[in-house]
Amino acid sequence: MHTAAAAIEVTDLTVAYHDTPVLWDVDVRVPHGVLMAIVGPNGAGKTTLIKAILGLVRPAAGQTLIAGLPYAQQRQLVGYVPQRGSVDWDFPTSVLDVVMMGRYGRLGWFRRPGSRERELALAALETVQLQQYANRQISQLSGGQQQRVFLARALVQDAQVYFMDEPFAGVDAVTERAIIGVLQGLRAAGKTVVVVHHDLQTVPEYFDWVTLLNVRVIACGPVAEAFTDEHLRRAYGGRIAFLGGGPSAEVQDAGHAGAPR
Amino acid sequence: MDALRDVFGDYTLRSIALGAAALGVVSGILGCFAVLRRQALLGDAMSHAALPGVVLAFMLTGSRAPLVLVCGAALAGWLGALAVLAIVRLSRIKEDSAFGLVLSVFFAIGMLLLSMLQRSGVGGQAGLDKYLFGQAAALVTADVLTIVALGAVTLLLVALFWKEFRVLSFDPAYAASLGYPVRALDILLTSLIVMAIVIGLQLVGVVLMSAMLVAPAVAARQWTNRLGAMALLAGGFGALAGVIGAVISATGRGLATGPVIVVSISVLVLASLTFAPERGMLAGWLRQRGNRRRHATDDGAHP
Numbered sequence: 001m002h003t004a005a006a007a008i009e010v011t012d013l014t015v016a017y018h019d020t021p022v023l024w025d026v027d028v029r030v031p032h033g034v035l036m037a038i039v040g041p042n043g044a045g046k047t048t049l050i051k052a053i054l055g056l057v058r059p060a061a062g063q064t065l066i067a068g069l070p071y072a073q074q075r076q077l078v079g080y081v082p083q084r085g086s087v088d089w090d091f092p093t094s095v096l097d098v099v100m101m102g103r104y105g106r107l108g109w110f111r112r113p114g115s116r117e118r119e120l121a122l123a124a125l126e127t128v129q130l131q132q133y134a135n136r137q138i139s140q141l142s143g144g145q146q147q148r149v150f151l152a153r154a155l156v157q158d159a160q161v162y163f164m165d166e167p168f169a170g171v172d173a174v175t176e177r178a179i180i181g182v183l184q185g186l187r188a189a190g191k192t193v194v195v196v197h198h199d200l201q202t203v204p205e206y207f208d209w210v211t212l213l214n215v216r217v218i219a220c221g222p223v224a225e226a227f228t229d230e231h232l233r234r235a236y237g238g239r240i241a242f243l244g245g246g247p248s249a250e251v252q253d254a255g256h257a258g259a260p261r
Numbered sequence: 262m263d264a265l266r267d268v269f270g271d272y273t274l275r276s277i278a279l280g281a282a283a284l285g286v287v288s289g290i291l292g293c294f295a296v297l298r299r300q301a302l303l304g305d306a307m308s309h310a311a312l313p314g315v316v317l318a319f320m321l322t323g324s325r326a327p328l329v330l331v332c333g334a335a336l337a338g339w340l341g342a343l344a345v346l347a348i349v350r351l352s353r354i355k356e357d358s359a360f361g362l363v364l365s366v367f368f369a370i371g372m373l374l375l376s377m378l379q380r381s382g383v384g385g386q387a388g389l390d391k392y393l394f395g396q397a398a399a400l401v402t403a404d405v406l407t408i409v410a411l412g413a414v415t416l417l418l419v420a421l422f423w424k425e426f427r428v429l430s431f432d433p434a435y436a437a438s439l440g441y442p443v444r445a446l447d448i449l450l451t452s453l454i455v456m457a458i459v460i461g462l463q464l465v466g467v468v469l470m471s472a473m474l475v476a477p478a479v480a481a482r483q484w485t486n487r488l489g490a491m492a493l494l495a496g497g498f499g500a501l502a503g504v505i506g507a508v509i510s511a512t513g514r515g516l517a518t519g520p521v522i523v524v525s526i527s528v529l530v531l532a533s534l535t536f537a538p539e540r541g542m543l544a545g546w547l548r549q550r551g552n553r554r555r556h557a558t559d560d561g562a563h564p
Contacts, residue, residue, distance in 0.1 A: 054438045072440075080438040087432045091297060092488050101428050105439035110421055137486035153435075 005068030007032045007161050007192035008053065013062030015045070015052050022048045024215050026062070030194065032160075035187045037197040037206070040213035041236050046196045047083070049213065050163045054080055066161055075105060079159030081150045083166055089139050095149055096121055096134040102156035117156075124152035127182060144175030151182060162186060162193045169198070180206050203227055277397050277511050280405035281503035281522070284461045285473070287412040289499025290419060290492045291457040292474035293481065294450055297430045297488075302357065303342060303451070305471035306364040308458045310341025312371025312467045315392050316378060325388060327407040327463070334459040341367050342451060368467070395466035395519035397507040408460045415456045418449070426450055427488055464507060466519040473499060476526040483537035502526035 066074040099121040128148040212218040219226035311334035318333025481494035506522025
């Protein structure tokens, strides 16, 4: 699928909830084979951007192309990892069953998952180091394990472009390392991975591409070019303190706004 | 033993038991989805909303054919569900209040129509008030056939869309990202729940019907962590309660069937909540006591 077209091309995207614009005239172009972070303050529209690309929220205007074609025609190329908190983890189902849901799109209507889907799901669980949990009830997992189950479910989709909504939220350092290892493996295999991310400090280390978002796109490009003090200040509206002046930065509480600058 | 032989020897009782079992299976299985999707209240609102549909269907057609009344009930139940959605979307009223509003308004209209019918002295209306609390003894072969046929269609559709309903119930946003028409699947599943409700109205009645959706699913959930097993168990519990209730009511002194069925299923729920391994209260209590013991001995070992 490596055509001349970008992996993701969003043009003039505008989304509004009840007359309040959440995304305004967003243009984002993501080339193939990059690992991209979407960063921005709360309410910047990061999740909404992913959902609009996936057709889960209806945009007021704009269009999205995946590898040069509208999303509806390219669904098979796209994998999705929603926020962990978006589902009921007491749902009566096993880890393996959840991971096999990643194959439902390819199976199509009425066909049940079989031994092939089982094998793929077990392989994906091994990639995220959860193979021994395959038959667990999902409520018996820790937060980090739940996150990795969602990751495995997206992996079995065997997609070209992945969208992940805060995969590092509420996971410990070891799990975060394991997850970033999987994401970098995807990039090494030529896939494009887009991640809603909160920890500005790890952006230069984990990602090679970044979009700074605050309703509008502040910057979008390689980390070295886009992840600058100037852009961060514009994205976070001054509520930010920079440590050492470099691109390593930390979001401060609104209460501390403007104190040590 | 004699009573048992009576029950299964008697043709009428046998057909009533069959109808009750079919209803129990269908409402138990569909109820699992209603409970897992947190739509228990929707079931209650739709069953109460079905009453004016039943009465209007009779007033308009003059027929008491089960299929006619079922269609009226289904239409009104659907209208109730749509009314809830419209209220939530168009106003700032929250879902639970919308359910409460729709449930009581539709039910009141139904009762109003029913009493108008009674005052006008239309001959055939005598049977309609059994839709309030259900009356198994009044069930005739045509009713049982309607229940079994509609129930079979409903279950066939659940089996066909099993995988789709599973992902829809667990993670609708993800289902949408896979390309499933989530809105259409949602409508289909809700329609099947409406179906489960309307086929039970004659037996259980509009007032208590939602218990037949919720209670078997809640009981079944205590015993298993798998959706398939939960659905089968809920179907079994529903059938058991349905048969017990219908037979007691039909052989007893004209007891309203709905309450008897609901009391039976409540016993199953109570037993499940208490005795189920892992999730049961008894198991939880024993676990807690075991932990406390272990802590106590640990403290003894390391003073």
